[in-house]
Amino acid sequence: MRKRLILTYLIDLMKIGAGEQMVRAPTTYLAHIFGLSQQSASRVLSELSDLGYVIKEVKNGSVWIKLSEKAKQEVRSYINYVLGAINHPGEFVFKGRVFSGMGEGAYYMSQPGYRRQFYAALGYYPYPGTLNVRLTDPIMIDQNKVLRMMRGMQIRGFRDKSRTFGDVKLYPAVIMDSVEGAVIYAERSIYGPDVVELISKHNLRRKLNLTDGTEIHFRVKLTEIR
Amino acid sequence: MRKRLILTYLIDLMKIGAGEQMVRAPTTYLAHIFGLSQQSASRVLSELSDLGYVIKEVKNGSVWIKLSEKAKQEVRSYINYVLGAINHPGEFVFKGRVFSGMGEGAYYMSQPGYRRQFYAALGYYPYPGTLNVRLTDPIMIDQNKVLRMMRGMQIRGFRDKSRTFGDVKLYPAVIMDSVEGAVIYAERSIYGPDVVELISKHNLRRKLNLTDGTEIHFRVKLTEIR
Numbered sequence: 121m122r123k124r125l126i127l128t129y130l131i132d133l134m135k136i137g138a139g140e141q142m143v144r145a146p147t148t149y150l151a152h153i154f155g156l157s158q159q160s161a162s163r164v165l166s167e168l169s170d171l172g173y174v175i176k177e178v179k180n181g182s183v184w185i186k187l188s189e190k191a192k193q194e195v196r197s198y199i200n201y202v203l204g205a206i207n208h209p210g211e212f213v214f215k216g217r218v219f220s221g222m223g224e225g226a227y228y229m230s231q232p233g234y235r236r237q238f239y240a241a242l243g244y245y246p247y248p249g250t251l252n253v254r255l256t257d258p259i260m261i262d263q264n265k266v267l268r269m270m271r272g273m274q275i276r277g278f279r280d281k282s283r284t285f286g287d288v289k290l291y292p293a294v295i296m297d298s299v300e301g302a303v304i305y306a307e308r309s310i311y312g313p314d315v316v317e318l319i320s321k322h323n324l325r326r327k328l329n330l331t332d333g334t335e336i337h338f339r340v341k342l343t344e345i346r
Numbered sequence: 347m348r349k350r351l352i353l354t355y356l357i358d359l360m361k362i363g364a365g366e367q368m369v370r371a372p373t374t375y376l377a378h379i380f381g382l383s384q385q386s387a388s389r390v391l392s393e394l395s396d397l398g399y400v401i402k403e404v405k406n407g408s409v410w411i412k413l414s415e416k417a418k419q420e421v422r423s424y425i426n427y428v429l430g431a432i433n434h435p436g437e438f439v440f441k442g443r444v445f446s447g448m449g450e451g452a453y454y455m456s457q458p459g460y461r462r463q464f465y466a467a468l469g470y471y472p473y474p475g476t477l478n479v480r481l482t483d484p485i486m487i488d489q490n491k492v493l494r495m496m497r498g499m500q501i502r503g504f505r506d507k508s509r510t511f512g513d514v515k516l517y518p519a520v521i522m523d524s525v526e527g528a529v530i531y532a533e534r535s536i537y538g539p540d541v542v543e544l545i546s547k548h549n550l551r552r553k554l555n556l557t558d559g560t561e562i563h564f565r566v567k568l569t570e571i572r
Contacts, residue, residue, distance in 0.1 A: 123381075124354040131428055136568050137436025143569055152495045155349075155488075195431075202357055202428055205421075210363025266378045343363050 121167050127198045129154060129164055130173060130191050139192055142177065142184040197259040208339060212263050214316060215337045216253040218330045225250030225317060228306070231285060233278040238319075241273040241290055242302060250304060250317040251324040253336060265313045267291060267340060268305050277307075293318065295338040296328055303340055347393050353424045355380060355390055356399060356417050365418055368403065368410040423485040434565060438489050440542060441563045442479040444556045451476030451543060454532070457511060459504040464545075467499040467516055468528060476530060476543040477550040479562060491539045493517060493566060494531050503533075519544065521564040522554055529566055 132153050137143050151161040165185070168174040173191040177184045187195070204213050226249040228234065238246050255261050272289035279285070286308040295301050301320030311317070318324060318338065330336065358379050363369045377387040391411070394400040399417040403410045413421070430439050452475040454460065465471050481487050498515035505511070512534040521527050527546030537543070544550060544564065556562060 122351075125348075125351055128350040128354060131431050134435055135427070135431040135438075139431075139435050141569075143436070149496065152492045199428060199432060201361070202425060205357050205361040205365075206425060209360055209365050210369070212361075262381075269378045270375065343367075343369060 121164070121171075126168065126171070126173065127195065129168060130187060130195045131198075133168075133174065133185065133187055134192075134195055138174075138185050139187045139195070142175075142186045144182050145185045146182060194258070197257050200257070201259045201263075210341060210343045212267060212340045212342060213337060214253070214255060214260050214263070214340070215257065215335065216255040216260070216316065217332075218325075218334045218336060219252050219254050219332055221250070221252045221317075224310070225252070228285070229319065231280075233280065233285060234275060234288065237275045238290070241275065242292075244321045246302075246319040246321060247323045249323065250319055251330070252311075253316045253318060253338075255314050255316065261314050264316055267303065268313065270342075272305070273302075290319075291340050293338045293340045295320065295324065296336055297339075299324065299327060301338070303338075347390070347397075352394065352397070352399065353421065355394060356413060356421045357424075359394075359400070359411065359413055360418075360421055364400075364411050365413045365421070368401075368412045370408050371411045372408060420484070423483050426483070427485045427489075436567060436569050438493060438566045438568060439563060440479070440481060440486050440489065440566070441483065441561065442481040442486070442542065443558075444551075444560045444562060445478050445480050445558055447476070447478045447543075450536070451478070454511070455545065457506075459506065459511060460501060460514065463501045464516070467501065468518075470547045472528075472545040472547060473549045475549065476545055477556070478537075479542045479544060479564075481540050481542065487540050490542055493529065494539065496568075498531070499528075516545075517566050519564045519566045521546065521550065522562055523565075525550065525553060527564070529564075 136153060138145070147158045147162045150165060151158045154161045154164060156164065165174065169176045173188055175186045175188055229246060229248040229250060235245055255264060270291070272291045275288040275290060277284060277286040286306060288307070289305045291303040293301050293303050295318060299320055299322060301318050301324065304317050304319050324330065328336070362379060373384045373388045376391060377384045380387045380390060382390065391400065395402045399414055401412045401414055455472060455474040455476065461471055481490060496517070498517045501514040501516060503510060503512040512532060514533070515531045517529040519527050519529050521544060525546055525548060527544050527550065530543050530545050550556065554562070
């Protein structure tokens with residue numbers, strides 16, 4: 121079953137109270153809730169249970185069900201995604217915690233071959249360093265995968281005497297609802313999709329008073345970067 | 347395509363700003379947003395457009411899309427449903443407007459054959475009359491269809507000298523967050539699923555100061571009525 125379909129069924133089960141407690145859920149009832157035949161409703165329930173989303177028990181000849189922690193977490197995170205679609209249409213909202221990298225960001229950000237292009241794209245020379253943010257919400261990690269596949273502002277790689285530098289993409293962002301900046305993504309990034317690197321005209325750590333572990337949020341405007 | 351799947355795609359499109367304005371949506375981009383192959387993403391878009399959910403335009407060789415009013419309305423109403431699942435788990439929340447019926451409710455509510463059973467089920471004799479509420483939100487109308495299929499408190503039909511009276515079901519409800527009552531549903535109801543009839547110990551019109559056209563809301567606890 122496709123993930124997006126699973127989530128809608130989990131929301132239906134949350135609706136009938138299965139997020140809070142064991143609820144009695146005979147197949148006739150589930151069929152009504154899901155808008156399916158009894159046979160299909162029963163198949164959906166088995167699949168949800170096999171996938172670890174639903175805890176099933178039989179008591180006095182009745183089926184009782186409850187959402188697992190995993191299910192509740194995924195529903196919560198999908199609901200945030202849905203709320204984002206209403207409250208921030210045309211934007212991806214990210215939340216994560218600041219962490220220290222290996223200082224590689226500063227090295228790359230200082231390369232004149234990049235700096236010229238950053239200035240042309242952004243209208244300013246970014247502070248020579250990147251702010252690393254680690255995401256934990258699986259929907260935001262997916263969102264970051266999608267972002268990386270988008271066009272963004274293209275920064276070309278180049279070659280100097282000693283080595284070659286790869287292509288980079290920028291996606292304009294507003295950090296903590298106040299500071300203009302950009303997500304920067306290197307095609308050769310050492311980080312997986314659970315990490316986002318931010319740049320700005322400012323030293324973001326100082327400007328926003330951030331230390332390792334601080335939670336921050338930022339928004340990326342999609343209509344500008346397709 | 348199943349309705350629940352359609353809604354998730356519409357939410358994705360709202361996310362990228364297509365609820366607000368025409369957005370450029372090349373198939374590569376949509377494929378990322380939907381998490382599908384380009385071919386499947388393109389098929390989904392065609393279906394959404396054929397069903398009147400998405401307005402498509404080609405400008406300078408690019409596809410631009412926007413959600414239709416119908417799409418936005420259905421997404422909004424689904425989002426309310428989803429919010430209900432978080433804010434009122436285990437309950438169906440209904441909203442609608444009061445209207446005057448033909449006085450049939452009062453006639454049925456006065457039958458001793460019913461009154462005895464109402465007292466046994468609810469612990470009080472209801473005011474002899476029903477409050478008619480008309481729903482407009484399609485999700486709430488669906489919700490009402492589901493409610494009618496649930497077991498509820500069973501009130502048996504009976505026969506007196508002149509005629510037979512059909513089975514009735516009661517579903518305990520809280521009206522306007524303050525008054526205890528019940529949704530009453532007659533198997534032989536003359537109303538479609540866009541109407542809910544409420545009863546209570548009180549004359550609800552007087553108690554809650556309601557006139558035709560007043561918007562009211564009420565909650566039905568699902569865990570008690572399966």
